[in-house]
Amino acid sequence: MLEVKNIIKQYSGHLALDGVSLQVPKGQIFGLLGPNGAGKTTLIRIINRITAPDSGEVYFDGHLSQPDDVFRIGYLPEERGLYKKMKVGEQALYLAQLKGLSAREARINLEEWFNRFDLMSWWNRRVEELSKGMQQKVQFITTVVHHPDLLIFDEPFSGFDPVNAELLKQEIQALKEQGHTVIFSTHNMASVEELCDHIALINHAQVVLSGSVHEIREQFRRNRYRVVIQDPGSAVHAEDDAYTIEKQMRDDRYIRMLVRKNPELRNSELLTLLSARYEIISFEEAVPSMNEIFIQTVSSTGKSIEK
Amino acid sequence: MSKIGLIIKREYKFRICRKSFILLTLLMPFLFAALVFVPMWLASLGEDENQTIAVIDDTGRYASLFENTETYTFLPVEGSMAMYRERNDREIFAFLHIADDLAKNSGAAVLYSSRQVPRTLVNIIDQTLTDAVREERLQAFEVPHIDQVIRVVNSEFHVRTVKWGDEGETQESRSFEVAAVLGMLTTLLIYTFITLYGSMVMQGVMEEKTNRIIEVMVSSVKPFELMMGKIVGIGLVGLTQVCLWGILTFVLLWAAQFLGGGAELLAEAERLSANSAALAEPEIIAGIEQLLALPWAKIMVCFLFYFVGGYLLYAALFAAIGSALSHPEDSQQFMTPVLVLMIFSLYAGIYGVENPDGPLAFWASLIPFSSPMVMMMRLSFDVPFWQLLVSWVLLILSIVLAVWFSAKIYRVGILMYGKKPTLREIWRWTKKT
Numbered sequence: 212m213l214e215v216k217n218i219i220k221q222y223s224g225h226l227a228l229d230g231v232s233l234q235v236p237k238g239q240i241f242g243l244l245g246p247n248g249a250g251k252t253t254l255i256r257i258i259n260r261i262t263a264p265d266s267g268e269v270y271f272d273g274h275l276s277q278p279d280d281v282f283r284i285g286y287l288p289e290e291r292g293l294y295k296k297m298k299v300g301e302q303a304l305y306l307a308q309l310k311g312l313s314a315r316e317a318r319i320n321l322e323e324w325f326n327r328f329d330l331m332s333w334w335n336r337r338v339e340e341l342s343k344g345m346q347q348k349v350q351f352i353t354t355v356v357h358h359p360d361l362l363i364f365d366e367p368f369s370g371f372d373p374v375n376a377e378l379l380k381q382e383i384q385a386l387k388e389q390g391h392t393v394i395f396s397t398h399n400m401a402s403v404e405e406l407c408d409h410i411a412l413i414n415h416a417q418v419v420l421s422g423s424v425h426e427i428r429e430q431f432r433r434n435r436y437r438v439v440i441q442d443p444g445s446a447v448h449a450e451d452d453a454y455t456i457e458k459q460m461r462d463d464r465y466i467r468m469l470v471r472k473n474p475e476l477r478n479s480e481l482l483t484l485l486s487a488r489y490e491i492i493s494f495e496e497a498v499p500s501m502n503e504i505f506i507q508t509v510s511s512t513g514k515s516i517e518k
Numbered sequence: 519m520s521k522i523g524l525i526i527k528r529e530y531k532f533r534i535c536r537k538s539f540i541l542l543t544l545l546m547p548f549l550f551a552a553l554v555f556v557p558m559w560l561a562s563l564g565e566d567e568n569q570t571i572a573v574i575d576d577t578g579r580y581a582s583l584f585e586n587t588e589t590y591t592f593l594p595v596e597g598s599m600a601m602y603r604e605r606n607d608r609e610i611f612a613f614l615h616i617a618d619d620l621a622k623n624s625g626a627a628v629l630y631s632s633r634q635v636p637r638t639l640v641n642i643i644d645q646t647l648t649d650a651v652r653e654e655r656l657q658a659f660e661v662p663h664i665d666q667v668i669r670v671v672n673s674e675f676h677v678r679t680v681k682w683g684d685e686g687e688t689q690e691s692r693s694f695e696v697a698a699v700l701g702m703l704t705t706l707l708i709y710t711f712i713t714l715y716g717s718m719v720m721q722g723v724m725e726e727k728t729n730r731i732i733e734v735m736v737s738s739v740k741p742f743e744l745m746m747g748k749i750v751g752i753g754l755v756g757l758t759q760v761c762l763w764g765i766l767t768f769v770l771l772w773a774a775q776f777l778g779g780g781a782e783l784l785a786e787a788e789r790l791s792a793n794s795a796a797l798a799e800p801e802i803i804a805g806i807e808q809l810l811a812l813p814w815a816k817i818m819v820c821f822l823f824y825f826v827g828g829y830l831l832y833a834a835l836f837a838a839i840g841s842a843l844s845h846p847e848d849s850q851q852f853m854t855p856v857l858v859l860m861i862f863s864l865y866a867g868i869y870g871v872e873n874p875d876g877p878l879a880f881w882a883s884l885i886p887f888s889s890p891m892v893m894m895m896r897l898s899f900d901v902p903f904w905q906l907l908v909s910w911v912l913l914i915l916s917i918v919l920a921v922w923f924s925a926k927i928y929r930v931g932i933l934m935y936g937k938k939p940t941l942r943e944i945w946r947w948t949k950k951t
Contacts (some may be wrong), residue, residue: 223946259737261933286737293728297532309521309738318574353734 212237212361212392214260218267222252227253228264229416235361235394235409240387242407242424243396246509249413251396255365258394259286272360282311285359289366289396291350293338299324299335310357316355324352351379355386362386364395368402380406393442398481400502410501410507419512424501431504432515435497436470436481441488453484465492521745522750529751534758545758547766554667569611571639572575574599576617580627581920582648599630600714606632612639615806617844620647621654643925697898698871700812703819704894705867707760712890713860714826715756716836720849723840724747732932739749741929745841746921762824804823820906822896831920832856840926841931848938863888867895884909886916923948 214236220228235241245251257282260270269276271283278321294302300321307317328348333341342350347370347480355362364383368376372507383406387393397403401425403410410427412420420427434459440447442464447456453476458469472481478496485491499507533539557590567587572595575581584592590611595602599615612635618626627647656664735744783920828945839852865887870879874896882892883901888907893901930947933940939947 223943256933261733261736279739284737286734288730288733289738290733292728292734294532294725294731295729296536305524306734306738308733310523349735446750481814 212272213394214270215254215258215309216268216270218254218257218269219353220250220257220262226416228257230299230419231267231413231416231419232409233421235392237392238387239408240383240393240406241404243394243413244398244400244403244505245396245413250416251413252365254413255288255363255394255396256285258363259284259351271399283360285310285354285357285362287350287354287362287364287367288451289369290509291370293346293350295337297338298335299330299341301323302338303349303356306353308354310359312357320356320358321352324350324356327351328392341448344372347371347375351382352414355382358391360392362391362393362395364393364399367395368397368399373485376402384481400500402494402506403501406497412505414509416514417512420504427504428498428501431499431507432496434472434474436472436478437493437495437497438468438470438485438491439465440485441465441492443489454481459469469497521739522747525739525744526751526754528818529748531752533752533755535717538877539755541760543762544766546763546769550763550767551770569746570609571614572602572610572614574602574612574616576615576650577619580616580620580647580650583646584643585646587642592640597950603630614643618650621658624651629631658756697812700817701871701895702868704897705864705891707859708821708825708890709864711756711825712758712832714830714854715752716832718855719749719752719833720836720840720853722752723755723837723928724843724846724849724941727841727932728846736932742931743923745834745837745928749837753829753833756829757826758906797832813900817897821894823910824890824894824913827917831886831890831913832860832915834917834924837929838927841928841929842934842939844928844935844938850872851938859887860891864890869892870895878884880905886913889913 213233215231218228218231231250231254232253243251243254252406253262258276259265260276265444271280303321303325304314304317307312307321312320315429316467322331325334328347328354330348333345338346338349347467351367354364362383367383368380370410371379380402383393383395388497395406407424409423410419410421422430442461447459449466452473453469454472456468457471460467470481470485482491482494485494527678546785568591570591570593571584572593573581573584573599574595581592581594586592591612592614599613602610602613610633611633612629614627615629617623623787627643629640629643656668663665665937718885726744835856839849839856843849843852863882866878866882870876870882870892875878879892879896882888883896884905889912893906926948927944931944
């Protein structure tokens, strides 16, 4: 759907993007991650043709990105705003028409969305009369009203209360199911795990990690397992080089352990070794969370660049 | 509809529908009408009161010289000042005491009153007594036919000004006053319009920026379209307002003729002007003739051109300023140079009227930033065609340049937040491609 090739963007004195390349597959949810100031918003602005890169290309749906492509993009920026004094409906119509819809189409689509979000009674009210949550909903509607092929949400969950954030997640999922491609940038790693198919992690103007969420988590497996056993009454310790116990915690009648196995050892062999000695209550692989991956990657790449 | 059309429509519709716009548009004509009628009404009020001035003339030579006016009745009385003072007669407004021959003792006339004496009354008395004393002194020389001699000597002289046209024809030069008033009016109108609507453009741009709606906007339209749409939209609002003011004021004045109070006032006005016409009939008629002789078509076309052109030029600057700022508090610093430019232009226009072909007026009417205001002032006094042409071309060129320049600043500025940029940084923005 979208391919970004070797983008370089320099602002006075600092490099915002340094040879960034990305591929966003069609019909998937793509998470753009990275700490503050890493260059996410700059990249999003380039994709939206708000700013131009110093060098590099953006390919949209197979062709070099063109001015009219913005009609096929829906963009919800991080800093959101509406004309406060304007009426909600008028404003939504205006924004929809600027995205290339005819007045009639815009009205039909908007009424459908307003009904879905239960906002129809607010159509003739001024934006400033709406609560913040409602303004966010209006904003979301104006982003998706023209049925764009590509949706870009910059920090969509910031400012949403949990109920509305959940609603938003469902809508994003629904949009994906309808065949839309979604890019969203966020700090909220839990939502990444829930929603994203692919991610790219940007740090210090460079892509430091990218791929499907599944692959990345696979890649970050460290042969760690969470094991809970019944307290044997004696000290628990690693027997040999087959596995090591990195952490253990006594909890009433149980001991919770973090076990690291020798990479050559298969899971069932580890289980056999353990079960020969202890009564096993539970056993699961400790797959690193996206949060851990994020922190680990950012801090390691941060250091390497500082050198 | 094209995007720029949509933007213009929004700016226009949104502002036209605002309560403040409707209120101002409807109330201003009443204010204009009031400016015409209230002074007349007040003038007619003052005259209802008739004040009596008692004249105590010890010499017996001056009392009969005072002529009653609409406001003052002069009443020759007998007796002493002390007596009247004791009586404290409220019916009498003031007492004029002439104690001695004024030709010999100029301090002998004193006006007493328990209230503040109006300037007009003092002037009447001064004038009457001055004339009387002069007459007396002249008579004292005992020159035969002195009256006629004085009348002949006193005749006033007015020089006729004739201007040579380009094709050798001569024409009566236009009345200075009529042209000056018209020039002043159009200049002020353009100045007010630019200030009012130029700063509206700036506020609009800043509103979009601080609202953060700008990012959504520029993801669907080009910054240039957004800027031009705003400038044109607001300009149209201004034109609408000025047109409505013109029409409403005209309608109000016209309607006032048919209403009871209005008719009386108008009759009063006619009577007043009839009075003054009787005094200086040829001059008034000449003034009206000259007013009609002004090149109205040219003035109207130029007014429209400079009105719109001046607005576009300044609005582009205001838009650039608005885009560069993140906080309204910073606007003053960036506005000042523009405001200084405008105030200079206004003053150049006002002083230019003294000498419409002088170097100040000449240059200021060609330089684009001041030409909309100064050229309008000069226009009522013939301006050579080539100067007009140069002024127009320069204004159009500078509008194009200002819009191009501002668009560059605007494009970068609207997405810049944080500290206010230095002029050097802004300069760097314009060089980006």
